[in-house]
Amino acid sequence: MKKNIFNTSAAKITKVYALLLLGITVILSSVIISVVGLKQFQVQRHEALGIVRGLKRSFIANRNDWYWWRMGSSMDTDTTFVRISVAQQGKKQRYLYSPNAKAFLATKDQGSVTHLTANTHYATKTGLFYHVRASDLSTNKADPSVRYDIWVKLNGLTALLWLLIRLILLIALVFLIIGTWFIYLLARKLNRPLVELTGTTKVINQDISNNYKRQLPVPDSPQEVHDLTVAFNQLLKSLSDQEQADRRFVSNASHELKTPIATIRGYVSLVDRRGDAHPEVIPTALKYIDQESERMQRLVESLLKLSRANRLELKTTAVDLSAVVQATATHYSDVMTRPIRTKIQPQVTAQAHQDSIEQILISLLNNAQKYSPAETPITVSLTADDQTVTLAIADQGIGVPDDQKKLIFGRFYRASSVRNSVAGNGLGLAIVQQLVTLSHGQIVVRDNQPQGSVFMVTLPR
Ligand code: ADP
Numbered sequence: 001m002k003k004n005i006f007n008t009s010a011a012k013i014t015k016v017y018a019l020l021l022l023g024i025t026v027i028l029s030s031v032i033i034s035v036v037g038l039k040q041f042q043v044q045r046h047e048a049l050g051i052v053r054g055l056k057r058s059f060i061a062n063r064n065d066w067y068w069w070r071m072g073s074s075m076d077t078d079t080t081f082v083r084i085s086v087a088q089q090g091k092k093q094r095y096l097y098s099p100n101a102k103a104f105l106a107t108k109d110q111g112s113v114t115h116l117t118a119n120t121h122y123a124t125k126t127g128l129f130y131h132v133r134a135s136d137l138s139t140n141k142a143d144p145s146v147r148y149d150i151w152v153k154l155n156g157l158t159a160l161l162w163l164l165i166r167l168i169l170l171i172a173l174v175f176l177i178i179g180t181w182f183i184y185l186l187a188r189k190l191n192r193p194l195v196e197l198t199g200t201t202k203v204i205n206q207d208i209s210n211n212y213k214r215q216l217p218v219p220d221s222p223q224e225v226h227d228l229t230v231a232f233n234q235l236l237k238s239l240s241d242q243e244q245a246d247r248r249f250v251s252n253a254s255h256e257l258k259t260p261i262a263t264i265r266g267y268v269s270l271v272d273r274r275g276d277a278h279p280e281v282i283p284t285a286l287k288y289i290d291q292e293s294e295r296m297q298r299l300v301e302s303l304l305k306l307s308r309a310n311r312l313e314l315k316t317t318a319v320d321l322s323a324v325v326q327a328t329a330t331h332y333s334d335v336m337t338r339p340i341r342t343k344i345q346p347q348v349t350a351q352a353h354q355d356s357i358e359q360i361l362i363s364l365l366n367n368a369q370k371y372s373p374a375e376t377p378i379t380v381s382l383t384a385d386d387q388t389v390t391l392a393i394a395d396q397g398i399g400v401p402d403d404q405k406k407l408i409f410g411r412f413y414r415a416s417s418v419r420n421s422v423a424g425n426g427l428g429l430a431i432v433q434q435l436v437t438l439s440h441g442q443i444v445v446r447d448n449q450p451q452g453s454v455f456m457v458t459l460p461r
Helices: 002-058 065-072 101-110 155-206 223-274 281-311 321-335 354-370 428-438
Strands: 080-086 094-097 113-115 120-123 127-133 146-153 317-320 340-344 349-352 378-384 388-394 442-447 453-460
Touching: 002 080, 002 127, 002 146, 002 155, 080 101, 101 146, 127 155, 155 223, 223 281, 281 428, 317 321, 317 354, 321 340, 321 349, 321 354, 321 378, 321 388, 349 354, 349 453, 354 378, 354 388, 354 428, 354 453, 428 442
Parallel strands: 340 378
Antiparallel strands: 080 094, 080 146, 113 120, 120 127, 127 146, 317 349, 378 388, 388 453, 442 453
């Protein structure tokens, strides 16, 4: 698997690199070969023309200067061949040849000759050669009865060009090998953390229940993979936290449901066993069964509310909060056993979700009543400034100790002091907090003076 990833990326990069190298080699060799070839070709041409000039200067028809010239010339007679034809009046044309020239011409004429340019030709027997005639020269002031032909073999030039091509190919090959090796090493270095990341992710996928707790080793480099791994670890951490919270929630919920179910089953069994002989147990059993099933119903309703609140997307409208809070407080003062006082700033409006505001207020009023002695007043106040609206519900009850001020908003949390004395399931404040968060607000609990607590909900306007 590891090898495959390395190979895939390394192969892709190598392919691009090889293509690039090929392109550069082709361009570079064309340029070098053209420049060197042209330069060499010019040198050869220059030499050939030089020979013609030398010949013209020294040659006079019918004199022996040709032999003097031949003796004094530094011309390479193996690669350069000269033929001079002298036209004599009334006589046959006379030819003078430099050494090897005759043999060269004979060999050349045995095969076919291809004309590449006006002066450059390729003969199958002798190879590439350059041919110049005296008439090609612009400074042709010599005797017109004398004609000069010079052939210069370009074998040296061809050999040089071949050597150059081979050299360039060799260098390209060396670069290809070194480059490929370097790419492989680099790809491996860059890919290793990604391969590890992929491997661990697969392990996590295979065993989700245990592996959210795993953290990936964070590589120092490359920076992008480092950042990716850190982000991935954060994701794992929050998934792990969430998973633990979910487990706790399910276990708490089952525990809360277990108690009333056990009670109900206990009374059903009692009636079953003793109902006939002792019918007096039936009303008591029914009372408890009713009580416990009601408790279960409340719990299930709360769970549903919480689950709904988790998925809820609140559609806000302009709400006259002063009116809503006043109406709810008035309505509840009729059914509550504690007097409700209101201090409501008039005409406070905000973009809000009316149902949620009512639910929050009702929940906090219920708690205020549950956790305060009879007849102590509950105060509902609403104040606002330019930015925020604050809804406060103050009671004079048992209060919340400092170390529990945050905990009470957790699901199923109940203070130990109330666990056995006051009915409840510990979900009310969790639902309230969820609704406040969905409304982009905040909720805190403070101490009331001289006693009790104040729950303050701050919402944006
Ligand atoms: P429940 O009231 O069903 O226990 P809540 O989530 O509404 O669940 O409250 C969680 C805990 O917070 C309560 O058990 C109680 O200990 C504490 N609490 C809530 N409201 C008040 C209050 N007004 N005064 C004192 N304690 C409170």
